[in-house]
Amino acid sequence: MSQGSIVAGCLAPHPPHLVYAANPPQNEPRSSGAGAWQGLLDAYASLRGSLESKEYDVLVVHTPHWRTVVGHHVLACPEFKGLSVDPVFPNLFRFHYDLRVDVELAEAMAEEGEAAGLVMKTMRNPDFRVDYGTLTCCHLVRPEWDLPIVALSSNRAYTYFSSEYGDREMLILGEATRRAIEKTGRKALVLGSCSLSHRHFTEEPADPEDPAFEHIHNRNQALWDERVLGHMKMGDCATLLAEMPDFIDQAVSECAEGSLTWLLGALGIPDWPATVHGYGTVIGTGNAVVEWEPGPPTAVEGRP
């Protein structure tokens, strides 16, 4: 078996609003097409265009909306089929899914995580409802649903202990994920599915997609998002990680769910520039679609 690799790593946020706006046949609600989130839909289209030139055989996603306290869990049934209704935005997301899981890779990720000292658990209950974070992210990245996925839960380390502790654990999980991909010979697309700033509006207009309503919740969030994206574009993810606890605290960032730090860990803390495909807001939160090409081997090996 040849050694596997990560073909690209993406920050791929999961507002269910984007699937709603795209009106795929799997989703029951129909949107008005008023266009509030067109910028982010365009960003995902740009990402999909970039990924067309890459060959990969599995999507690995870390999702904030499967929350676990007892360790990190990973989907490990061969397939899941059902209806996923978002408990927060049920008016927007009622998605019929029929997906396959790369169980061999899932089990390898659990083993590598355990070997690194993490608490890991494979999820083998076929009745499990796949969360909307996983479904939204995967659908927007690859709507064909023709490849298997592996989904990781969001452990509560940040809120149970501290942002610093959470980041350490997620970096270890990311590294374990990369080792599992390499050992199983997979060509994997890894997806950290979170927003940046994450303070929501708590009201919704009559047409949820009304662009007149949509903007960032507050200027502080926009400034933080701009700074974080600047680090990504400059290839300075070490500084991004150093500032992560402040970002989480001051911008109510969804990075507190660990998805971005896990992604950076899987990529080896990039010191090369990322491509920002776009940035936009959804119900006041800041969201960016970002892609990292795999880094040069020397850059990864030279990192502490």
Place this chain on the structure above:
Amino acid sequence: MTGSNRGKSAGSGAVLGGLLVPGKPQILLDPDGNPGWRSLHDSMRKAGEALMENGTELLVLYSTQWTSIIGHQFLADPEPKWTRVDEDFHELGTIDYHLKMDAEFAESWRQKATDRGLTARTVAYEGFPVDTGSLVALKLLNPENRIPACVVSCNMYADRAETVILGKATRDAVEALGLKVTAVAVSALSNRMWTRFIDPVDDRIHSAKDDEWNRKILEILGEGRLEDVSQLAREFSSQAHGDNRFKAIWWLSALMGQDNAFQGRVLDYQAVWGTGAGVVDLVPARRGSSNLEYDEDDAQTWGGDRGVLSSNPGEAT
């Protein structure tokens, strides 16, 4: 009471009592994993049997495990029927459910909440994932759906004032429809869970400090001093990892009149995966109402900006 009779007895609505119950799945799905879990299971069943005898026409629930962002959501599907697998404890199995909700009450509740300025909406969709806490409570308190129920979400941004107003809106709806209800707050006490897998027989409260705080809260509830516990919720939550800031007690006390005049009975107290799980029964009683700890505002109207950022405090209005 049938729907057609509702409203005719407006003014006769009443909250017959309140329950505080835990919602961890072990109590329903693995009661024999630990003697404490079995005890909680049986205590909740007994509490449910009592509901069948006291004239309760409706169970109104607030569950900390159903979080919302867009205001407050009310479960309005008359017969939610689906399956639930807990996100953390999926190995315990699947909860199949077929519940009986009071859609008319849900709509009235939504309207009363809106009247008090809250953002509120009903939800009724096939496949809507009823949360584990609500299911544990309803399956044990009301296993045969003999009493219709209604559940409200726990808004993640709502602090005390908003939650208190939600409790008052609940009472508004109860009185408008003239119903005899029992209020059910589905919440842990301390909510620090074990973050590693444990042998269930080794389960205990996560720390002596959490345990001490839980016992103090239960002592006060046992004296019927519900509003005093509501006033202490912030302190308890910060000191003992209260479940979702122990917001459920704000809702419960506001619904039950913000009083201490209750007969309180602590039916059980056990650990579930490190958390504090108490079953408490509160019934209105004729007794003196004490005001020992009251220092929180009673949210009725919005007081406005106090100008605390003004460079000249004298300009603040």
